[in-house]
Amino acid sequence: MGIAEESSMKTTRFTPSKLNLVLLLLALVAPFVLYPVFLMKVLCFALFACAFNLLLGFAGLLSFGHAVFLGTGGYVTGYLMINTGITPELGILAGTLAAGLVGALYGKLAVRREGIYFAMVTLALAQLAFFFYLQAPFTGGEDGLQGVPRGHLFGFIDLANNLQMYFFVLAIFLFGFWLIQRTVHSPFGQVLKAIRENEPRAISLGYNVNDYKWVAFIISAGLAGLAGSTKTLVFQLASLTDVHWHMSGEVVLMTLVGGMGTLFGPLVGAAAIVTIQNYLSGGELGNYIHIIMGAIFVVCVLAFRNGIVGQFRKVLKQNF
């Protein structure tokens, strides 16, 4: 990744590869210090937020229905793990593909609209899916799919062991994160950025911009599905919470708090929000969780519009 930055990155000069290495080392030792299930939750939401950020930050498209893809991945993986003897990696693959497929359909409809209308179409389609999952016979309705077995990875690594599960989730996250970085720094990513920067001009250069948005939408939906599938295995549960519009809002929150359009922003945002939620839900303040999250959101949007990572960069730039 480091070589790519020379022409396109104008931000701080502390080499990304070094930062990556430090983060990777932290991720490798973390499960020996912190509770692995908590870390896995952070990783799943971080992947979800990164996928969402690909669309918002790099294609300039605000989807307000991304929970559908998270939930679809989760339900499909959950259903297959319970009802067929399939191994977890295949279960996750199936969930991811299913989310990508729904993304292809929804994206096709949504990218024809712009701005707020795009957001409205994604929200409407997501609500449709929510009611479908509420009624459908295979989702367990209000109860969801419980007791999803984690199974044996490749048939022989027992994922019931939290530590082994953690490294599996970490590998999935790294793959997703890498794919997003690659997409952003690919020939396709260049066109996507051009469209975000000046859509009429991109059209006048002969680009069918809707096709590019569509492909970005599918990648984003697929990766959101990957996050959902993984999350279902971690918690052994697929439920309506994951397809609810609250979840669609939460991912917006994570991305904006962390810093949209930055590589690490969604990761930081997801970690921050999940940590706060975990902390609050255990304590006295549990009842006020939504109010507190709302307040954090307002403060972030008003005080540092570029999110935590954006703000961090600015400070670095000013002081070094």
Add this chain to the structure above:
Amino acid sequence: MTQDLILETKNLIKAFKGFTAVDDVNLQIERGSIHALIGPNGAGKTTVFNLLTKYLAPTSGCLLFNGKDITALPSASIARLGIVRSFQISAVFPNLSVLENVRVALQRKEGNSFHFWKHERVLNRLNDKAMQLLDDVGLTGFAHSKTLDLPYGRKRALEIATTLALDPELMLLDEPTQGMGHEDVDVVANLIKRVSAGRTILMVEHNLHVVSKLADRITVLQRGAILTEGDYASVSADPRVREAYLGVSDDEPVAPVVQPAGPHSIDVAAGAGA
């Protein structure tokens, strides 16, 4: 004598809620020529450009490119046929580097624009070509700057370089010299002259000095309709043009048109003295 027309419009009409911005326009653009479209502010010049490139759908009428009806095609397809436009308000990709702006245009014909799994360094093989194009418009030294930071005149030059990157058969330039200092105006005028070899150019231009220097043929638009057509000598001698477009009486010399208010009006006035 039969003409070799690259682009033709037939009874082109665009009405906005009862207001007819383009009124029964029959344009004929000859291959290999530089054709200027002039007219007072609000005459409908940009709207004509928008119709030719389908940024707006005509209310009625049709477009023929190389004799083929292209009225039903979407904008991107028209661009792919070889009709590439620039915009009146400079259209660049502000957060890409200057080099990347040109490269993203070159990239379209590479066939890898959907390759999200490849590293963008595969685009580096376009760098030489891009640098050459930047060199043509005097932007070599800015290649790695962020486009956002370019002065306005340079952005316009970059826009031309980006358009040229597609090697269009027909280039539509909407006021390419607007907002430039007069040295830059001459640079761009010379550039347009140079790149006109082997292609056709249709340009909207307010600076009559540039028009007189470049245009083989001029169409004067007034309130959406064609007032007159011809070469510079005949158009500038036409009393209706002097009256309606230039807003001067017969005994005054031909001067550049009244410009929309803005920082560039001074530059154009300076250009007029040349």
